[in-house]
Amino acid sequence: MKYSAKVMDHFSNPRNVGTIENADGVGEVGNPACGDIMRFYISVRDGRIEDVKFQTFGCGAAIAVSSMISEMARGKTLEEASRISNRDVADALDGLPANKLHCSNLGADALQAAIRDYYARNGDSAKRRAQMPPVPEKRRQESCKCPYCDIEVPRGAPFCKKCGAKI
Amino acid sequence: MDHVAAAPLLPEVLEAMMPYFREHFGNPSSMHGVGEKAEEALTQARSQVAELIHARSPGEIVFTSCGTESNNFALKGVALAYQNKGRHIVVSSVEHFSIMHAVKTLEKMGFQVTHLPVDGTGRVDPDEVDRAITPQTILVSVMHGNNEVGTLQPIAEIGRITRAKGVLLHTDAVATAGVIPVDVEALQADLLSLSANAFYGPKGAAALYVRKGVRIHPLLDGGIQENGRRAGTENVPAIVGMGVAAEIALREMDNRIAWARKLQKRLQEGILERIPHVVPLGHPVERLPQIVSVLVEYVEGESMLLFLDMENIQIASGSACISRSLKVSHVMLAMGIDAALAQGSLLFSLGKDNTEEQVDRVLEVLPPIVQRLRDMSPLYKKAARTFRSSSDAGSAGPDPRRNRS
Numbered sequence: 327m328k329y330s331a332k333v334m335d336h337f338s339n340p341r342n343v344g345t346i347e348n349a350d351g352v353g354e355v356g357n358p359a360c361g362d363i364m365r366f367y368i369s370v371r372d373g374r375i376e377d378v379k380f381q382t383f384g385c386g387a388a389i390a391v392s393s394m395i396s397e398m399a400r401g402k403t404l405e406e407a408s409r410i411s412n413r414d415v416a417d418a419l420d421g422l423p424a425n426k427l428h429c430s431n432l433g434a435d436a437l438q439a440a441i442r443d444y445y446a447r448n449g450d451s452a453k454r455r456a457q458m459p460p461v462p463e464k465r466r467q468e469s470c471k472c473p474y475c476d477i478e479v480p481r482g483a484p485f486c487k488k489c490g491a492k493i
Numbered sequence: 494m495d496h497v498a499a500a501p502l503l504p505e506v507l508e509a510m511m512p513y514f515r516e517h518f519g520n521p522s523s524m525h526g527v528g529e530k531a532e533e534a535l536t537q538a539r540s541q542v543a544e545l546i547h548a549r550s551p552g553e554i555v556f557t558s559c560g561t562e563s564n565n566f567a568l569k570g571v572a573l574a575y576q577n578k579g580r581h582i583v584v585s586s587v588e589h590f591s592i593m594h595a596v597k598t599l600e601k602m603g604f605q606v607t608h609l610p611v612d613g614t615g616r617v618d619p620d621e622v623d624r625a626i627t628p629q630t631i632l633v634s635v636m637h638g639n640n641e642v643g644t645l646q647p648i649a650e651i652g653r654i655t656r657a658k659g660v661l662l663h664t665d666a667v668a669t670a671g672v673i674p675v676d677v678e679a680l681q682a683d684l685l686s687l688s689a690n691a692f693y694g695p696k697g698a699a700a701l702y703v704r705k706g707v708r709i710h711p712l713l714d715g716g717i718q719e720n721g722r723r724a725g726t727e728n729v730p731a732i733v734g735m736g737v738a739a740e741i742a743l744r745e746m747d748n749r750i751a752w753a754r755k756l757q758k759r760l761q762e763g764i765l766e767r768i769p770h771v772v773p774l775g776h777p778v779e780r781l782p783q784i785v786s787v788l789v790e791y792v793e794g795e796s797m798l799l800f801l802d803m804e805n806i807q808i809a810s811g812s813a814c815i816s817r818s819l820k821v822s823h824v825m826l827a828m829g830i831d832a833a834l835a836q837g838s839l840l841f842s843l844g845k846d847n848t849e850e851q852v853d854r855v856l857e858v859l860p861p862i863v864q865r866l867r868d869m870s871p872l873y874k875k876a877a878r879t880f881r882s883s884s885d886a887g888s889a890g891p892d893p894r895r896n897r898s
Contacts, residue, residue: 329799334799337796337799338799338800338803340869343868343869354871357833358832358833358836358872359821359832359833359836361793361821361836362793363870363871363872364871365871381869381870381871382869382870382871383791383792383793383869383870383871383872383873384793384796385793385794385795385796386795386796386799388793388796389796389869
């Protein structure tokens with residue numbers, strides 16, 4: 327299992343690690359039993375993400391993903407930032423190993439959770455919320471890679487249809 | 494410091510193997526002189542391996558291709574040979590995947606399997622074995638030493654029970670044979686798996702000890718190699734290497750153990766001294782000399798591994814066999830360790846060529862790596878707040894083990 331040079335760069339020198347005091351939005355995804363937690367803090371000014379910081383517990387991929395999306399989101403409008411997908415982040419990192427693509431690639435979900443938190447705090451209209459992509463949890467449930475044979479299996483499937491391994 | 498995954502080949506072992514790739518390339522089953530030479534080499538290797546585990550006769554050694562094959566062979570071979578006597582098998586819940594998955598296959602074939610619990614150190618209680626055995630039981634399989642936490646099992650005590658009840662005992666000694674003394678008579682084991690690459694032999698050679706009189710059904714059907722128990726042309730060079738490595742292991746064992754214990758103590762005590770919130774794993778006394786297995790709280794294992802690799806220090810997190818599956822170790826879960834905490838596993842397995850300087854280097858570079866990752870971790874900040882209000886500084890943190898009654 328090899329990481330790209332870009333992943334290793336963002337892993338060993340992660341950008342924007344930390345917290346923001348009095349952040350305008352905070353979002354967290356993942357849980358420790360799965361091995362990855364990402365928490366994002368954003369400060370917003372005139373509809374743009376002025377500053378973004380994160381804290382991550384997880385593997386090399388999880389840390390690199392957090393760092394990369396924090397760079398991608400900075401300076402973008404909330405609409406632009408919420409359109410960044412997990413796939414965009416993986417592409418910007420020159421790809422991730424197949425078995426990490428779905429499990430550690432939660433950066434976009436965490437950022438969107440922070441943006442949703444911002445909207446919720448500011449009592450924004452339903453119209454704004456309608457422009458948000460669908461709830462990431464649902465999107466993530468579509469499919470996952472079998473960690474043993476690297477084929478796509480439906481999210482929530484009890485075992486891999488190819489090799490029979492329990493998932 | 495990842496010798497449990499693979500140990501480097503000894504130069505003298507490679508040298509002994511080389512002629513069997515070149516001039517003595519023959520098939521041991523052939524009747525001519527070239528084949529005979531290979532046959533002689535197998536006979537010698539069989540004696541060397543038998544001696545390593547104090548088997549009474551070299552005929553009790555069956556060569557296989559790897560530890561996984563030996564374990565599969567022991568379980569499935571005994572199950573098929575004794576299925577008319579009974580269809581119940583007992584294993585521990587901390588076995589290697591080659592046992593865990595082999596019994597799953599046997600369950601699909603209609604065998605019943607009991608998984609024995611372990612305590613917080615990873616040890617099986619022999620009384621549990623006693624209770625688990627039914628008139629239907631044909632085989633008990635408990636590993637000798639655990640590859641992830643280093644805990645040794647009370648095999649001799651279990652052997653007394655199985656012997657008294659007329660049930661066969663298999664032990665997976667892949668992590669122990671060639672590393673610490675293994676004596677099939679003292680352990681009262683009827684079958685025992687061992688692998689060459691645990692003791693500086695080549696990959697591709699392993700063995701199953703099958704006590705004289707124990708019936709076993711072959712996994713591979715074909716010719717009458719290995720006395721009809723394992724068909725297929727023997728991997729002569731690797732088997733020769735295994736024999737030589739076994740002989741050297743037996744000769745150097747006391748020195749290797751003393752050295753490993755020294756490094757183990759230095760490394761484990763050093764880590765616990767320098768890094769707060771670290772939990773040592775495994776039995777404090779009954780354990781392999783070369784393993785140091787710890788859980789680092791609030792940090793995930795792989796990120797520590799990557800930073801250590803950049804410092805040219807190679808270790809493992811959990812077992813190499815399953816690291817690609819990204820799953821929490823079943824061994825740690827069976828020991829009652831919280832799944833989140835098990836993510837922070839670091840597994841050092843020391844070798845004879847590791848030095849005190851190397852250990853000191855780990856002790857120098859690891860604490861800043863852990864601190865760096867903890868500073869990044871959302872769990873650490875939360876935990877740091879709780880600790881300030883609830884406990885004295887420098888404590889080992891909360892007990893990772895769930896209460897077990």
